[in-house]
Amino acid sequence: MPSDRQPRLRFAPSPTGYLHVGGARTALINWLYARHFDGKFLLRIEDTDKARSTEESTRAIFDGLGWLGLNWDEEVVYQGANLAAHQRDARLLLERGYAYRCFCTPAELEERRREAESRRESFKYDRRCDRLDVAQIERRVASGEPYVIRFRIPDGTTEWDDLVHERIAFPNKDLDDFVILRSDGTPIYNLAVVSDDVAMGITLVMRGDDHISNTPKQILLYRALGVELPQFAHLPMIHGMDGKKLSKRHGATAVGDYQHQGMLPGAMLNFLALLGWSPGGDREIMTVDEMIQLFSTDGLQKKAAIFDPKKLEWMNGQHLSLVSLSELEPRVTPAIVAAGLATTEQLAARHDWYLQLLDLLRVRARTIDDIVRQAAPYFPVIITYDTDVVGKHWKNRAETADLLASVAKALETARDWDHASLETLLRDLAEAKGLSGGKVFQPLRVALTGLAVSPGIFDVLVLMGRDLALKRVREATVWVTETQQ
RNA sequence: GGCGCUAUCGUCUAGGGGACAAGGACGGGGCCCUCUCAAGGCCCAAACACGGGUUCGAAUCCCGUUAGCGCUACCA
Numbered sequence: 001m002p003s004d005r006q007p008r009l010r011f012a013p014s015p016t017g018y019l020h021v022g023g024a025r026t027a028l029i030n031w032l033y034a035r036h037f038d039g040k041f042l043l044r045i046e047d048t049d050k051a052r053s054t055e056e057s058t059r060a061i062f063d064g065l066g067w068l069g070l071n072w073d074e075e076v077v078y079q080g081a082n083l084a085a086h087q088r089d090a091r092l093l094l095e096r097g098y099a100y101r102c103f104c105t106p107a108e109l110e111e112r113r114r115e116a117e118s119r120r121e122s123f124k125y126d127r128r129c130d131r132l133d134v135a136q137i138e139r140r141v142a143s144g145e146p147y148v149i150r151f152r153i154p155d156g157t158t159e160w161d162d163l164v165h166e167r168i169a170f171p172n173k174d175l176d177d178f179v180i181l182r183s184d185g186t187p188i189y190n191l192a193v194v195s196d197d198v199a200m201g202i203t204l205v206m207r208g209d210d211h212i213s214n215t216p217k218q219i220l221l222y223r224a225l226g227v228e229l230p231q232f233a234h235l236p237m238i239h240g241m242d243g244k245k246l247s248k249r250h251g252a253t254a255v256g257d258y259q260h261q262g263m264l265p266g267a268m269l270n271f272l273a274l275l276g277w278s279p280g281g282d283r284e285i286m287t288v289d290e291m292i293q294l295f296s297t298d299g300l301q302k303k304a305a306i307f308d309p310k311k312l313e314w315m316n317g318q319h320l321s322l323v324s325l326s327e328l329e330p331r332v333t334p335a336i337v338a339a340g341l342a343t344t345e346q347l348a349a350r351h352d353w354y355l356q357l358l359d360l361l362r363v364r365a366r367t368i369d370d371i372v373r374q375a376a377p378y379f380p381v382i383i384t385y386d387t388d389v390v391g392k393h394w395k396n397r398a399e400t401a402d403l404l405a406s407v408a409k410a411l412e413t414a415r416d417w418d419h420a421s422l423e424t425l426l427r428d429l430a431e432a433k434g435l436s437g438g439k440v441f442q443p444l445r446v447a448l449t450g451l452a453v454s455p456g457i458f459d460v461l462v463l464m465g466r467d468l469a470l471k472r473v474r475e476a477t478v479w480v481t482e483t484q485q
Numbered sequence: 486g487g488c489g490c491u492a493u494c495g496u497c498u499a500g501g502g503g504a505c506a507a508g509g510a511c512g513g514g515g516c517c518c519u520c521u522c523a524a525g526g527c528c529c530a531a532a533c534a535c536g537g538g539u540u541c542g543a544a545u546c547c548c549g550u551u552a553g554c555g556c557u558a559c560c561a
Contacts, residue, residue: 012561014560014561016560016561046561048561051560052560052561053561102559105559106558106559109558109559113558117486120486121486122488123487124557146559148559165491168489168490169489170488174488174489174557178558179559182559183559184559186559188559188560189560189561190561192561193561209489209490209491209554210554210555211556212555212556213488213489213490213556214556234490236490236491236554237555239553241495241496244553245554271497274497274498275497276497278497278498280500281499281508281509282498282499282508283509284498284509284510285510301498302492303490303491303492304490304491304553304555305496305497305498307496308495308496308497308511308512310511310512311496311497311510311512314511315510315511317523321524363522364523364524366523393521426520436520438519438520438521439520440520441521445521445522452521452522454521454522455521455523456520456521457520
């Protein structure tokens with residue numbers, strides 16, 4: 001039984017695009033299994049399709065996995081490098097009589113497929129080349145006629161106990177004598193996968209359930225090769241909101257897209273894990289370590305899950321507040337710098353202040369981009385006033401200009417620039433003017449931040465500092481005065 | 486067409502014969518808190534696809550139907 005060995009799992013993407021969220025989910029579940037059961041998680045790049053594989057895609061896979069923190073335990077295996085082994089296995093199967101040469105050309109096959117279709121029959125290779133006599137085969141091979149190697153499907157039924165589904169069975173009569181080696185000597189997917197999985201000592205093959213129909217073919221290959229079978233687990237697909245397989249038209253499908261949208265890797269992992277796995281009960285928000293600890297194949301889902309970006313955002317907001325500031329800082333800083341608000345050096349020079357700012361802003365942010373947007377007013381940059389907000393809180397320009405001028409004057413007199421003092425000062429001002437707190441604080445918030453959303457107004461003042469705060473209020477006063485009709 | 490997989494609120498899910506007039510979360514609606522927003526608290530609407538069995542009893546087990554999805558290459 002595979003269970004008495006140390007579990008060895010692999011994630012085997014083909015480098016033909018970006019790291020898709022579905023792929024990332026598959027990688028994550030493999031990784032969680034390996035980490036929970038103290039096994040090994042390996043990475044294999046399936047680059048045998050030279051035409052579609054690119055180095056850029058390979059890098060994107062590394063980057064995506066790296067960002068998510070899904071580290072692999074041994075050197076990356078490139079399938080293309082195992083060509084000789086694949087050919088050797090194909091040869092072996094031919095010699096042992098499990099496979100045979102087929103001289104039918106792609107054009108002939110296509111023709112027969114079309115005929116079958118017109119007769120509304122399903123096409124299956126008719127094994128005509130398996131009936132060729134030895135002398136004829138030798139003659140055709142000697143003449144240099146191209147041929148492929150086909151695997152001969154035996155009679156019977158092929159079945160296995162899937163870790164996610166239960167028993168899955170395929171009558172062998174429904175299986176086709178599939179090609180394992182092309183006429184140019186390169187291997188076909190199913191052969192390459194089995195050959196590599198055997199070589200890598202994989203004990204559990206966990207992949208998307210779009211591979212279910214490949215599994216009986218692969219099991220037959222394992223048997224013919226005379227090697228021990230791994231366990232299989234087929235994970236459900238991820239669909240878009242319309243229930244169709246997640247694709248480009250659903251918007252962001254690459255892991256990198258979410259990285260750039262300001263998601264935290266921990267939140268992404270948490271969200272992806274819950275798309276097809278549940279720890280049971282009502283548990284939802286988890287750190288990576290908690291997921292590893294809680295992981296169990298019992299919670300694996302059979303049903304395809306729909307990717308809901310809304311829930312991802314919510315979850316990211318939860319993680320934004322949950323992670324330590326030291327973990328958050330390096331995620332946010334590059335975005336702050338990229339937005340031109342400050343340089344890394346400037347942030348380092350006011351480190352305590354910066355952390356305080358982050359701590360205050362993260363409460364009401366759902367993405368890192370939200371934090372950056374809200375952080376802008378605290379840096380000496382030009383801010384703009386949101387039109388909707390102006391219309392709401394600066395409706396009467398003359399009154400607003402008057403109010404802001406009074407606020408500025410009051411703030412100038414502040415002896416101590418701290419929360420308590422400022423609160424006393426401004427509440428007194430409101431009372432003197434016969435206004436409710438909100439009538440003063442809201443217009444002031446707009447003046448300071450240009451936004452309707454911010455931390456408590458006194459925290460904003462303290463964090464902004466006397467000079468910048470006063471500058472913002474004076475500038476707002478001028479702006480209000482100049483824009484009134 | 487053939488083969489396979491799947492089926493609980495709009496979405497992610499709990500549940501695995503009696504604890505279910507089905508629980509949690511996102512999203513939606515409302516209220517509270519409050520200087521705003523977020524967070525938080527409280528409340529509301531919202532689901533066992535359908536039909537047969539098995540059983541004293543079915544969301545749960547079995548069969549069928551339907552629907553969705555996947556595969557059906559000298560792609561991976």
